[in-house]
Amino acid sequence: NAGVTQTPKFQVLKTGQSMTLQCAQDMNHEYMSWYRQDPGMGLRLIHYSVGAGITDQGEVPNGYNVSRSTTEDFPLRLLSAAPSQTSVYFCASSPGLRTEAFFGQGTRLTVV
């Protein structure tokens, strides 16, 4: 099993550009989440999904969209990148709502 796979690992965007961060898991987990990690702030939840076709907002959803058309994939879309979105983004999946989470290796995004 590959676990949780995120692509790309690194990305530089110009302000105003859009892009999609990919996340795929092969563990058949119902629950998937996106977090961003900033220095001194820990991980903050952006969006999450409790199953295919169901998504909801987390703590910092503004400027991001998600969709969940399959159990395996949970892409995160930046609509119009801003320097404040410079961060490291982590995707996670879990078998249950309150069980352990499995994390991808992260995407380091820089918006200039």
Next chain:
Amino acid sequence: SQQGEEDPQALSIQEGENATMNCSYKTSINNLQWYRQNSGRGLVHLILIRSNEREKHSGRLRVTLDTSKKSSSLLITASRAADTASYFCATAPPFGNEKLTFGTGTRLTIIP
């Protein structure tokens, strides 16, 4: 907003010593989890302790939970250089669809 807060923010100890880090949280929980993050990598789940448990062991890890004080501690015994990492606590709420909420982490450095 952060649910968990780790203390200390940074800790340096000699190899072979024990390392203790603490986590305080604000609201009721279903369980509390500890994760490790090596530099530039994703988070890795270490241990989960449920709200009705007081202590749990896993190898060189010992976790305690005091729900009356809303606090938990992670003890790493006989530390090794490979234990150098950031450690995060995460709390799972008792109900609803809310996901894990992470603290800001403790940066542990083991000096060989």
